[in-house]
Amino acid sequence: xxxxxxxxxxxxxxxxxxxxxxxxxxxxxxxxxxxxxxxxxxxxxxxxxxxxxxxxxxxxxxxxxxxxxxxxxxxxxxxxxxxxxxxxxxxxxxxxxxxxxxxxxxxxxxxxxxxxxxxxxxxxxxxxxxxxxxxxxxxxxxxxxxxxxxxxxxxxxxxxxxxxxxxxxxxxxxxxxxxxxxxxxxxxxxxxxxxxxxxxxxxxxxxxxxxxxxxxxxxxxxxxxxxxxxxxxxxxxxxxxxxxxxxxxxxxxxxxxxxxxxxxxxxxxxxxxxxxxxxxxxxxxxxxxxxxxxxxxxxxxxxxxxxxxxxxxxxxxxxxxxxxxxxxxxxxxxxxxxxxxxxxxxxxxxxxxxxxxxxxxxxxxxxxxxxxxxxxxxx
Ligand SMILES: NC(=O)c1ccc[n+]([C@@H]2O[C@H](COP(=O)([O-])OP(=O)(O)OC[C@H]3O[C@@H](n4cnc5c(N)ncnc54)[C@H](O)[C@@H]3O)[C@@H](O)[C@H]2O)c1
Numbered sequence: 001x002x003x004x005x006x007x008x009x010x011x012x013x014x015x016x017x018x019x020x021x022x023x024x025x026x027x028x029x030x031x032x033x034x035x036x037x038x039x040x041x042x043x044x045x046x047x048x049x050x051x052x053x054x055x056x057x058x059x060x061x062x063x064x065x066x067x068x069x070x071x072x073x074x075x076x077x078x079x080x081x082x083x084x085x086x087x088x089x090x091x092x093x094x095x096x097x098x099x100x101x102x103x104x105x106x107x108x109x110x111x112x113x114x115x116x117x118x119x120x121x122x123x124x125x126x127x128x129x130x131x132x133x134x135x136x137x138x139x140x141x142x143x144x145x146x147x148x149x150x151x152x153x154x155x156x157x158x159x160x161x162x163x164x165x166x167x168x169x170x171x172x173x174x175x176x177x178x179x180x181x182x183x184x185x186x187x188x189x190x191x192x193x194x195x196x197x198x199x200x201x202x203x204x205x206x207x208x209x210x211x212x213x214x215x216x217x218x219x220x221x222x223x224x225x226x227x228x229x230x231x232x233x234x235x236x237x238x239x240x241x242x243x244x245x246x247x248x249x250x251x252x253x254x255x256x257x258x259x260x261x262x263x264x265x266x267x268x269x270x271x272x273x274x275x276x277x278x279x280x281x282x283x284x285x286x287x288x289x290x291x292x293x294x295x296x297x298x299x300x301x302x303x304x305x306x307x308x309x310x311x312x313x314x315x316x317x318x319x320x321x322x323x324x325x326x327x328x329x330x331x332x333x334x335x336x337x338x339x340x341x342x343x344x345x346x347x348x349x350x351x352x353x354x355x356x357x358x359x360x361x362x363x364x365x366x367x368x369x370x371x372x373x374x375x376x377x378x379x
Pocket of ligand 1: 086
């Protein structure tokens with residue numbers, strides 16, 4: 001029998017956006033073997049999808065209750081060890097909780113839950129289950145993002161004094177300007193998505209990224225969100241001012257109505273010695289900016305990169321690393337944790353990152369609703 005970690009997937013069916021990213025990423029370093037799951041709410045569709053991807057169908061279940069019951073009945077060495085949750089947001093909490101209570105490791109898509117309260121309950125559940133829990137803030141796995149983190153930690157840009165992160169997309173234009181579509185998509189339905197669309201979907205990536213690369217915690221936010229239509233209940237654009245301390249400040253600019261933008265996620269961190277800038281659509285370049293000096297461009301795979309960055313590079317310099325590689329690195333880190341091997345804490349985002357993300361979403365919406373006022377993030 002294969003000694004690979006046995007993986008199950010919830011959601012991520014043929015009709016989904018994110019499923020393929022997780023399947024490819026999980027297979028990238030030969031550490032996981034996909035054995036089954038619940039790909040869709042409809043069993044026939046799940047089975048048909050499993051057949052499409054050449055997966056045996058005897059471990060495709062009708063729902064999570066059945067998956068847990070049947071898997072726990074298998075001998076330990078055959079059992080699913082880790083389950084990835086790739087469903088719409090409202091299912092993350094009940095599914096993750098049930099999996100943790102039954103001893104499974106969990107890889108959960110962001111946002112972690114639909115409320116901060118649920119996230120705190122999950123934290124307690126994890127304490128007793130003592131399993132591995134990862135939240136897929138996908139972009140933290142890129143080699144040059146890891147390099148940015150390590151350079152800032154080593155003091156190469158000096159003390160951080162300004163942060164500017166932009167996450168612009170335009171895809172919701174198609175939905176938001178059509179009354180019927182904006183009232184039927186799950187992403188704009190608070191029951192399925194939570195209290196926010198844009199801040200929860202991509203603002204939370206920006207928040208997690210800033211704390212990941214800078215090593216700093218955001219203490220307060222002031223948000224100005226846009227809903228565009230009276231009958232739309234969820235933000236689809238926002239500008240959020242950030243305070244780390246009295247003298248360290250920044251901004252998250254995030255939008256799903258930035259017409260023509262695709263996935264323009266740009267992270268700029270300025271210290272008192274130098275600045276670092278990274279762009280998701282050109283992820284192999286990390287720009288080092290210094291007053292009065294020509295800009296330098298760092299690239300993956302070179303020996304000048306940190307150990308953490310190099311661990312996320314598979315081929316020699318000149319072979320571009322993309323989004324699949326970034327998620328692959330996160331899965332690799334999770335595999336090390338499950339196998340009880342040494343790993344760098346930056347190899348995958350954790351429950352704590354997921355909880356802070358949820359707190360950020362609620363505080364940004366609260367700040368906006370209270371008239372754009374400074375609102376504290378919990379410690
Ligand atoms: N990390 C990232 O960069 C990133 C990118 C996109 C989406 N996401 C997150 O991934 C999650 C899914 O997003 P998506 O865009 O793939 O959504 P989607 O609507 O495209 O796909 C959702 C999938 O879940 C399935 N599903 C629904 N109910 C189910 C149930 N009860 N049991 C099993 N499967 C069920 C659907 O059939 C579908 O296959 C969301 O939480 C989203 O925020 C993360």
